[in-house]
Amino acid sequence: MxxxxxxxxxxxxxxxxxxxxxxxxxxxxxxxxxxxxxxxxxxxxxxxxxxxxxxxxxxxxxxxxxxxxxxxxxxxxxxxxxxxxxxxxxxxxxxxxxxxxxxxxxxxxxxxxxxxxxxxxxxxxxxxxxxxxxxxxxxxxxxxxxxxxxxxxxxxxxxxxxxxxxxxxxxxxxxxxxxxxxxxxxxxxxxxxxxxxxxxxCPACGPRLVCRMPGAADVPDTADALAACVRQLAAGGIVAVKGVGGYHLLADATDDAVLARLRERKRRPHKPVAVMFPPQGGWLERAVTLDAAARAALFDPVRPIVLAPMRAQSGLSAGIAPGLKELGAMLPYSPLHYLLLQHFGKPLVVTSANLSGEPVLTEAAEVEARLGEVADGFLHHDRPILRPADDSVLRVIAGKARPLRLGRGAAPVEWRLPFALRRPLLATGSQMKNTIALAWQDRAVISPHIGDLGSPRAQAVFEQAIADLLALYGVTAQAIACDAHPGYAGSRWAMAIGLPVLKVQHHRAHASALAAEHSDVETWLAFAWDGVGLGDDGTLWGGEGLLGRPGRWTRAATLRPFCLPGGEKAARAPWRSAAGACWEIGHPWRIEQHAAVHHAWRRQLNCPRTSAAGRLFDAAAALVGLLDEASHEGQGPMWLEAAACNETAAPVPLPLAKNAVGLWQLDWAPLVGALTDATQCAAWRAACFHSSLAHGLLAQARAVRRETGVRHVGLCGGVFQNRLLSEQAVSLLEDDGFEVRMPERLPCNDGALSFGQLVEAGSGQC
Incomplete structure (x- = not known):
């Protein structure tokens, strides 16, 4: 250059x-x-x-x-x-x-x-x-x-x-x-x-608004349509509004009854919703506490959703973020949003107009057909949206605003790879929080957030995103990188397309994404903690310490494994993770209540073995008594962190020893007693869990350092969206002489997995 x-x-x-x-x-x-x-x-x-x-x-x-x-x-x-x-x-x-x-x-x-x-x-x-x-x-x-x-x-x-x-x-x-x-x-x-x-x-030649309320005549004039929308919101209505990257559902963020109705109609009882604040009236300052990093992120030209601590007496509905102590705050970013908020005069709930887990809707007919029982009205415009783009989400962790979701304004993300590819490579990402990525020569492009690939519409948007990237950049993929799990929709698509397929183990992809963000580091100890990902041995990994660099990772540390009763059902049923952990160590937690499940567990029927930190967080949430069933992905860990955030507790020492295959295995068993200790409040037990895992991670890092001399530690995987755990771990590691890195431009969760697949697979093509 x-x-x-x-x-x-x-x-x-x-x-x-x-x-x-x-x-x-x-x-x-x-x-x-x-x-x-x-x-x-x-x-x-x-x-x-x-x-x-x-x-x-x-x-x-x-x-x-x-x-x-x-x-x-x-x-x-x-x-x-x-x-x-x-x-x-x-x-x-x-x-x-x-x-x-x-x-x-x-x-x-x-x-x-x-x-x-x-x-x-x-x-x-x-x-x-x-x-x-x-x-x-x-x-x-x-x-x-x-x-x-x-x-x-x-x-x-x-x-x-x-x-x-x-x-x-x-x-x-x-x-x-x-x-x-x-x-x-x-x-x-x-x-x-x-x-x-x-x-x-301009008004003479450009796009126009039309407001449509069931049972009433359309309001086609832009100014009148805007006024009709504001009237509907003021009357307690829920309105689907077409924005820049798709439709949002808007509602009065101060009205408990409106929030309850929105949750009931959308079948979303607990998942937090974002709030867009008007530029006037002091609402933002009354609602959330913003440090310098959060404020800078909130006012950035991207205008993302920023997670920030809620203040008491904010005037907002308690239904915004049930069970949590943060809310997703955002500012208006389009002229339409500014006008709506100016005239409404209060904060608005702004949540994606979609069915749970699907990409945001972009077409008027589709949003009316699919959300007709959710919205009381629709504010359309006639500027076509050619591809959906959800809002970006950031959270301040360890002093920096870090992305949790890549969306409007922040994606597609363009990257210079630390090597040159011999052939263009497409990566299909993960099943959850899916993104796709394309690389050629030394360039890479990561798509905006697509979502959970578990629905036909999400898979259609996934395929559209692939076609768009290939067409826009004029690149023909000659190989495909995908997750090693054969059941992921992206992996199935890759296997069916007819190109050479490079399967990348889930946690190596996490580690490689982090390593590519910080390419000055030669050798890493990368802790990849998340829900579950298929491991080399056929078990479900998720609490791994990987040593090395892209293309040359070796597994150095792990968490004690346990069996998950019901397999994939455990992802939305924290009590199953709790039962599996307890029964693993001989603790009789709820054996009588779940006798049939215990019988299946004993016979190892649909009980895959896992070392996943995410499932351990689920178990802790259930053992503390916060919830048995989750209505959305990550609910247990989120509630557990919220319960612990204003509490301090000394850690429980966790045994660390080499396991049968030579990995430094951290044993969480002593935590079960602490988590079920009825003499302690839920907040103390939740705080003890976080503190104990942070100290356990430090112990693993020390053990690997003694053997290898490694001094750079990376934290990646969805578990490190948890601010409390991450900040405790960073503080402990840095005080002990480690240099610690976390993702900064890409999410630590599966949103960066497609990029990590490119880096991991591409490292063998240099």
Whole structure:
């Protein structure tokens, strides 16, 4: 890569003077990164005009070519400014710079985009509504006053409306909206902030709202439709509203009865819902406590959902996050959201308009058909959404805002691999929290969150996401990496497609994703703790310590295994994990109550053996008395953490010894007594569990260090979404001299598994 310093050094060399005796030169820069859909070309145009540089700028298949002629000193200033003064959303990289022959350009121009194969493309993300567009939204003298689809080069939808590259209007879902004369003039004016803002529109020529309430006439006028939606919300209604990446269900976040009705209709009794706060009224400050990292994440242009501690007396419904002490807070990111919140004046529940676990819905007819018994009304618009994008979710853990879900604004994620592939590789990810990933040469792209692949619609979106990535980047996959579990939908798809398949063990993929994020580390001890993943020995792993690096992981540590009565049923029935753990050590917990299950357990019927930390968390939640049955994935561990978060408890020492195959095995058996100790409150028992596991992890790390000298520890897998456990483990490890890393750009959960599969499988192709 040629950086600005190399460019300047080249320009320092003397050149031939022009007719006036000035030392002039001509240079050609090739710029990559996020340089399309973010106002980069008009920025280059204005910069060149201001400095008197002649030449042109042009989009070419994801790259931008810049040719400049002029005095060497001015070209040096120009080259430096290309990087230092780029628009806020741009992320340019100068990948080549060459001095070329003078073509004697008369001026500086923006040339029409040149089509290419797409492999060098960088898809722009969907971004929040910028300050300039918000100002227009609230100014009665502006022609876009209160227009819900206002945008410019620095904001608005991108990824969700791109049909193909290059990113030009004709290649987006805005192609069907002919620009009016005023919008066309802005679009074609290089000095205007809407110059080549591909979704540019106004009330005269752009998308429009329509409000539809069952039993009433449609409200087709945009302003009237918006008002009708607000009235329905104020009356206690639930409205499905089409946004940037799909539909949300909106409801009054302060009304207990509305929340209860929403949960009943959606069959979602406990799973927390996000809350979108109005910019006015002080609601956000009254509802949550924000440290610097959480506040920065909340106000980031991505505008994600950020998990933050709830305050007492917030005015919000207790039904927002049952059993928890955090809520998912978010700010409005589209003009439509701003307008709704301005006029409603209170926080709104904003939850994906889907059936449980499925991708968010994007089509009006489909949302009305599938959610007709959930929503009291629908606010549609006619700008097509070409691919769904759920909201991103972050949580501050160990001082940094870390993603739990990659979605709108944050994905697709683009990555430079630490090696070059011999052939393009597609990775199908996991069964839960699915993403897919594509890699070619040294580039990788990770899709937004798709979800649980257990439904036909999710599998259809999964296949669409694959087709989209291949088509958008013009890449043909020549091999597929998938999870080693043959029952995962992504693995079945990979086996049926007819390409060479590289099966990647689940926890090695977790460890490799983390290692690729921190490529400066040579040798790792990566603790991959999660629910379950098929291990090399046919058992269900999930509490593993892996030593090495991508392509060369060896299992060094594990947790004591136990049998799961009912197998997959245990994922939504924490009492089964509790029973399996207790019966493993001879504890008689609920044998009489579950005699038939105990009989099956004794005969080892549908009782797979597991070392999964996630199932141990489920067991603890049941033993503490928090819940027996879970209504959503991860409920037991989430409630267990919430119960423990304001309590301190000394750890129970857990035995550590080499097992029969030479692994440092941590024995959780002493925890059963502590967890069932009725003389202690539930909060103390939950806190004791977290503290004991954190100290046990430290003991395992120390044991491996004594043998190998390893000093870098990684924490990955869904269990480390638990802030309490993660922060205790990080503190203990760092105090003991370890350098600890956690994922920062990708989720620690299965959302990063597709990327880890690329890295693990690709390491053997270098």
């Amino acid at each position: 040629t950086d600005a310093r190399q460019t300047l050094a080249m320009l320092d060399a003397p050149g031939a003077p022009d007719a006036a005796g000035t030392d002039t030169a001509a240079c050609r820069w090739l710029v990559e990164g996020r340089v399309q859909g973010v106002g980069f070309r008009p920025f280059v145009y204005r910069l060149a005009r201001a400095l008197g540089v002649r030449g042109f700028v042009q989009n070419r298949s994801g790259q931008v070519v810049v040719v400049g002629e002029g005095p060497r000193q001015m070209l040096a200033r120009f080259a430096r400014a290309l990087l230092e003064q780029a628009p806020p959303l741009a992320r340019p990289r100068i990948v080549s710079c060459a001095e070329i022959g003078m073509a004697r350009h008369d001026e500086f121009a923006i040339l029409a985009s040149e089509d290419g194969d797409g492999a060098g493309a960088h898809l722009p993300p969907d971004c929040f509504c910028c300050d300039d567009c918000l100002r227009e939204l609230n100014d009665p003298d502006e022609r876009r006053y209160r227009y819900p689809f206002n945008n410019c080069t620095q904001c608005g939808p991108r990824y969700t409306l791109i049909a193909r590259l290059p990113y030009d209007r004709a290649n987006t879902s805005m192609a069907g909206f002919a620009m009016c004369a005023q919008c066309r003039a802005e679009y074609e004016d290089p000095g205007n902030r809407r110059f080549h803002a591909e979704p540019v529109a």
